[in-house]
Amino acid sequence: MATKWVHPFVVWNGYVYVVSEQYVTEVGNEIGEVTKYSDMEQYPGNFSNVFKKGTRYYSIEGINTKEAIAIQDVNGIYIKADREEKYTFGDMTEEDSEQTDKYLFSSVIVLVILIPILTILFVIKNTKKQLS
Numbered sequence: 277m278a279t280k281w282v283h284p285f286v287v288w289n290g291y292v293y294v295v296s297e298q299y300v301t302e303v304g305n306e307i308g309e310v311t312k313y314s315d316m317e318q319y320p321g322n323f324s325n326v327f328k329k330g331t332r333y334y335s336i337e338g339i340n341t342k343e344a345i346a347i348q349d350v351n352g353i354y355i356k357a358d359r360e361e362k363y364t365f366g367d368m369t370e371e372d373s374e375q376t377d378k379y380l381f382s383s384v385i386v387l388v389i390l391i392p393i394l395t396i397l398f399v400i401k402n403t404k405k406q407l408s
Contacts, residue, residue, distance in 0.1 A: 281325045287323045288307070291361065295326060306334055341359075342359060
């Protein structure tokens with residue numbers, strides 16, 4: 277059973293583009309493609325809930341890509357998709373990424389120090405038991 281999406285969309289360059297019912301004839305350069313398709317869950321990157329992986333994105337002559345892009349469907353027809361909002365799934369700021377890296381590094385350091393100490397204490401405790 278598929279997820280109920282509000283609308284068909286593609287993600288390009290960190291933004292959601294809602295697929296319209298309007299066809300485009302004046303396309304510009306290829307600007308990207310769908311890297312992941314799913315009708316069940318979200319993914320990072322150039323994700324789509326309607327177009328398969330490999331579906332190509334194009335600029336539209338006379339329209340800034342910040343407003344709309346064209347998607348080439350399986351029949352070679354270009355469909356307009358209007359930019360709606362920032363795509364935040366899996367979005368992590370550089371500051372968040374640095375904090376995560378610091379946390380992971382600190383965790384590894386603690387484990388590298390803690391495991392040998394606990395191992396030594398365990399061996400000492402068991403040795404004392406056996407000597408008693």
